[in-house]
Amino acid sequence: MTTELPVLTAADFASDQDVRWCPGCGDYSILAQMKKMLPSLGVPREKIVFISGIGCSSRFPYYMNTYGMHSIHGRAPAFATGLKSSRPDLQVWVITGDGDGLSIGGNHLMHCIRRNLDINIVLFNNRIYGLTKGQYSPTSPLGKKTKSTPFGSIDNPLHPLSLAIGCEGTFIARSIDVNIKHLTETLRRAANHSGTSFVEVYQNCNVFNDGAWNYASDRNVKSDNIIELEHGKPLIFGKDRDKGIRLNGMEPEVVSLGNGIREDDLLFHNEKATEPSLAYLLSRMRNEDGFPEPIGVFRAVDAPRYDDEINKQIKAVKAQQGEGDLTKLFNSGDTWTVS
């Protein structure tokens, strides 16, 4: 006998709560792509849990008709660790932002990624503190003038993917809020990866940091400023696909195709590379340094998962020692009898 699962649609994943982000916020698109993508996974709605911290992005769970927890600032990966370790049957998503995930919660993010817990982390990067109304964030560029940096930021910014790769993350990807096809596909791949999936989404805060990602999202300039990664393919970009990335020793350089430079001379993307060096190099390519910024999957490799290992160890110990027996435990030390 086969049980027919109900076919879910994006609407089935919408909760009864009104979405309260500012009109025009990039978060709407991410929410929409998530709802659109989830039905395709075939995971029952009740098996999905969204966990968030604090910030605009962290309101996300309230808008999903799944299980959810809106926790405290920066700690979502820690909540997810306990949940996923004891309930590996659940699909767990962590929704965070550049302040929540990289500033107050940097420690948990780092440890979650290096443990390779089988969860999906989506970091909405808008390079600003939105919910507290416009202070600079760990990803705000140097010199950025905000309410708390009226003379410009002097904080050297953090690059989320470089950090995640430094933690030897097994799935590292980047997408853009308005690039909806790409975003949907990136979220799908993240969901299907076994291990921690870390996705940075360039997200526009139209109230406090409007246009921060224009170079990557504006249709007039984006093809020169972003490069779409494809496994096994050379790194080519530009409106006319006439530019590429070539390795010069250990350094990437932008080259124009033609004039003796062929596709074969270019850097070929390999998301399966065991060593994270290539992914790291890609994560260092920045618009401000004259590079196109890669989007897509930087790295997707297999490694042991914490949630799997913790449960395997329990099984192994049970097989070796037998199920726990309280009487045996209580008598495990020296004993004596009083009559």
Place this chain on the structure above:
Amino acid sequence: MSTPSVDAVPQVTKQIIQLEGATVRLAGDSGDGMQITGSQLTNTSALAGNDIATFPDFPAEIRAPKGTRAGVSGFQVHFASEEIFTPGDELDALIAMNPAALVTNIGDLKRGGILIANEDNFTDKDLKLAHCSTNPLVDGTTDGYRLIKVPMSQLTLLAVKEVTTADGERLGNKVAERCKNFFATGLIYWLFGRDLEPTLKFIKDKFGKKPEIAEANERALKAGWNYGETTEDFASSFKVDAAKLPAGKYTNIMGNQALAWGLVTAAWQSGVEIFYGSYPITPASPVLEELSNHKNFGVRTFQAEDEIAAICSSIGAAFGGAMAVTGTSGPGIALKSEAMGLAMMLELPLLIINVQRGGPSTGLPTKTEQSDLLQAMFCRNGEAPLPIIAARSPGDCFEVAQEAWRVSSRMMIPVIILSDGYIANGAEPWQIPDVSMMKRWEIPHPGPLQEGEQFLPYQRDELLSRPWALPGTPGLEHRIGGLEKDSLTGNISYDAANHQTMTDLRAQKVANIAKITEPLLVNGPAEGDLLVLSWGGTYGACVTASERAREMGLSVSNAHLRWLNPFPANLEEILKRFRNVLIPELNMGQLRMLIRSKYLVDAIGFNKVQGKPFSVSELLQEITRIVGSGNNGT
């Protein structure tokens, strides 16, 4: 000096004096193995059927500079043929392995008490390290005590000189001399008529992989025993008979171990699996270590990246249906406070263990104190009451863990368990419970939603508990969070009246716990001159001092609080039946503040923070100060 005998079968030929009990302290350098020696004496005395209470006292440094006063590590054992509740006030015997140990401990030795000193460690160099300008063995420091100087290091070297490794090599002097703690153990065993067998077995188990070390320790132990029998310094030895404990099978248990076993038992009783999120901290780490051994009970231990992740991971596990527990000490609670508030707000079951140590800040990590009560009560932002239960003794930790989980899972509320360094490291005989007689129960979870039903995650039962709906249950998808929530749906609500309602509900829910927990019991007359009100690890000293006061004919009763929040329903009525209320605490008056503010009772405090438990005599002195010394009728 003749080689001490190591082969003779221990046989006492000297006079034996019967004692009701004895308090012995072993003190030496932190590298001298005093904690091992102390635990061995504890176990062996327990196996001999004595009631026991222990007080290990060691520095925070793993190896403080050798020979210094800061590096002195002590282990006090009180064993008796009657029921005892404290590790003893004054010492009947002190073993001092060096001058620093002697001068820092001799003040606790009773006049005429036995002082055994390792005279080999009283060289000029040792005296200098201990900042002794003169040798305490000869300068009058030891006057009035029965000083017995024993060349322990030399005798140990002689005892182990025949020992060779598999390659036929002799042991180096340094290694050989390290066996002297077992020489001291042997000597104490002779003095108090203890059986060598349990320690011989311990040596075999512990050093089995290095047969030469095992043999050397075994020889040192026997040499110490035989030295006692042959030396003319001791005319007699002592004997402490088995205590008349209730019939049953016993084992020796330490507080942290009992806490871990209690958790495992509670999980088994309620059919759940433990998730223990923790970060190493003195003196709570042994709970993590003990639990990590019991994976065959389905225990998942998670050593988190910090205290915050430790509790947050536990809350995540609680959301998923685990028996979630996090354990730490005061500084860790400070870090966990925000998450504790969230757990209260979410209304999920969770146990939060605080094995208290001396504070504030890093404070006195290895010393005991009960100064985190107000932290447990109030450390969170907003109106965030949490239930608090405190263990009173090592064995009681077992019961407390179970009761805390019963309440936490019944009420859907985090429960704070307070233990302390004294309970955690102390040991006592523990009657092994009959597992077949233990109650088991099932924790209810709502099932899949039926057609046309609406699930309300914050709908409450008669005690104001809410349903524990687990992810994976179709139809019960819901969101919980730290923002104020609607009193039924749990959706975000900024409604003013709703916030008042939720605040009242959360407070009443904590208060309702008094309906499902035991009322307070009074030992002694139901009314009178003085009620000694205690909580936590001072139980033993308070109960003993109160009993002594009653034996003196004083009108003194005592009561011990297990729940600090909520207080037992009958507490107010009891307080008002006594002319005076004395609240002894190892803090500056925290319970007293709560009692005064809640009941307007002008309770008297007796407070100290010296890293040590109360002595019975100082409590008795305070009791008599308040009610007079008896003889004047009551």
